[in-house]
Amino acid sequence: xxxxxxxxxxxxxxxxxxxxxxxxxxxxxxxxxxxxxxxxxxxxxxxxxxxxxxxxxxxxxxxxxxxxxxxxxxxxxxxxxxxxxxxxxxxxxxxxxxxxxxxxxxxxxxxxxxxxxxxxxxxxxxxxxxxxxxxxxxxxxxxxxxxxxxxxxxxxxxxxxxxxxxxxxxxxxxxxxxxxxxxxxxxxxxxxxxxxxxxxxxxxxxxxxxxxxxxxxxxxxxxxxxxxxxxxxxxxxxxxxxxxxxxxxxxxxxxxxxxxxxxxxxxxxxxxxxxxxxxxxxxxxxxxxxxxxxxxxxxxxxxxxxxxxxxxxxxxxxxxxxxxxxxxxxxxxxxxxxxxxxxxxxxxxxxxxxxxxxxxxxxxxxxxxxxxxxxxxxxxxxxxxxxxx
Amino acid sequence: xxxxxxxxxxxxxxxxxxxxxxxxxxxxxxxxxxxxxxxxxxxxxxxxxxxxxxxxxxxxxxxxxxxxxxxxxxxxxxxxxxxxxxxxxxxxxxxxxxxxxxxxxxxxxxxxxxxx
Numbered sequence: 001x002x003x004x005x006x007x008x009x010x011x012x013x014x015x016x017x018x019x020x021x022x023x024x025x026x027x028x029x030x031x032x033x034x035x036x037x038x039x040x041x042x043x044x045x046x047x048x049x050x051x052x053x054x055x056x057x058x059x060x061x062x063x064x065x066x067x068x069x070x071x072x073x074x075x076x077x078x079x080x081x082x083x084x085x086x087x088x089x090x091x092x093x094x095x096x097x098x099x100x101x102x103x104x105x106x107x108x109x110x111x112x113x114x115x116x117x118x119x120x121x122x123x124x125x126x127x128x129x130x131x132x133x134x135x136x137x138x139x140x141x142x143x144x145x146x147x148x149x150x151x152x153x154x155x156x157x158x159x160x161x162x163x164x165x166x167x168x169x170x171x172x173x174x175x176x177x178x179x180x181x182x183x184x185x186x187x188x189x190x191x192x193x194x195x196x197x198x199x200x201x202x203x204x205x206x207x208x209x210x211x212x213x214x215x216x217x218x219x220x221x222x223x224x225x226x227x228x229x230x231x232x233x234x235x236x237x238x239x240x241x242x243x244x245x246x247x248x249x250x251x252x253x254x255x256x257x258x259x260x261x262x263x264x265x266x267x268x269x270x271x272x273x274x275x276x277x278x279x280x281x282x283x284x285x286x287x288x289x290x291x292x293x294x295x296x297x298x299x300x301x302x303x304x305x306x307x308x309x310x311x312x313x314x315x316x317x318x319x320x321x322x323x324x325x326x327x328x329x330x331x332x333x334x335x336x337x338x339x340x341x342x343x344x345x346x347x348x349x350x351x352x353x354x355x356x357x358x359x360x361x362x363x364x365x366x367x368x369x370x371x372x373x374x375x376x377x378x379x380x381x382x383x384x385x386x387x388x389x
Numbered sequence: 390x391x392x393x394x395x396x397x398x399x400x401x402x403x404x405x406x407x408x409x410x411x412x413x414x415x416x417x418x419x420x421x422x423x424x425x426x427x428x429x430x431x432x433x434x435x436x437x438x439x440x441x442x443x444x445x446x447x448x449x450x451x452x453x454x455x456x457x458x459x460x461x462x463x464x465x466x467x468x469x470x471x472x473x474x475x476x477x478x479x480x481x482x483x484x485x486x487x488x489x490x491x492x493x494x495x496x497x498x499x500x501x502x503x504x505x
Contacts, residue, residue: 098404100402160401198404208404208405208406209404218403220395221399221403223396224399227396
């Protein structure tokens, strides 16, 4: 029977990993990720999992250790945040390039400097071109569910790519919510045995990982990664469908909230979507036709879905919790470029909010929607919510 | 040069799934200088074979003895070590570089063969 528990996002992810019982976990503590591996370390110490836990000396080593483990044929997991993810950066690319089905939970936190430990999305956005699949959770439940689903996507023979489960630092990682967890046996059966390919420890089929790859073949290997990404949406949908059967919760590439008849659509990643849903409920009572489109998957970016959903709307307001200095914010830029070819382009507006954990309130969201109602959106101008002038 | 495969025909991730496949990796296109074998001057001492850092020296065993039979240009990178260690590259009397027609190995710029 599914169990209702009041737990934090960090605990929920650790709980999912306990149920998955991975072969190797290598991690280095960093706020606000630390409780994920703290909770998991307790499972290791109590002997409820068989996992080999490697306390490493840095995040660069953590990712290197899980790369080695995954290449050997192990199911490997790590978790990090912010500058920890930045320190991994070199090996983050290698994990994807070597096509290793690693799963990593990222408690999204602002990149330094000046140093800041609170939520924004600059850490994950800096890795958006690394070749990892990026899933984005809105709450503790989604963080748990995506962790359960992640290996099924990563290990699929048509994919073979690592998966990053993003969950907002502190807002999700440290907030207690009531979540429904599945039975250990149900998760175990759903995740199944690892689908191994090219394991280093399979000595009957020797394989070399990471040889020099110059101008004669590197390009072809990148093309293979591009192709693997194209397979992800289909595989995600299959896995989501199976997951719905065991959980009753149905995931898709995008989460649409009150979007069917909405003239004004807001788009945002992560926990802010919850605040937007609340604000939409209020605005609906006032007769405003507003809705939310939340990317559950940001990489690969399922462009066609957005073209289908957003074509012909009056306005689309995109909220970004990170910036691209000297260019448009990452989510906005992606949406804007997707809409280039649609038949009836909506008005577009870009709002940056919440950097370094700055609070975002229903009033901010209302303000952005009202700009859209009044036709104040300017396609080429970035605006800011909750910033002092 | 060996035929290069397209992305659909390669193992993923740059993995090498056949051991010992350096043999099929032809590196001869790196060559700037090409060694030319002049069999009539060769004493088959095998110094070239001993010093060659790749698999470029073709050897045939005749009556249990090794015979130099020229170059495998798929592997020769033109380093010139063979010509350098070849005893026929030096005139025994003058201890100076031997004239080209007396040597067993001479190095020619690859551009001389550009049309091949």
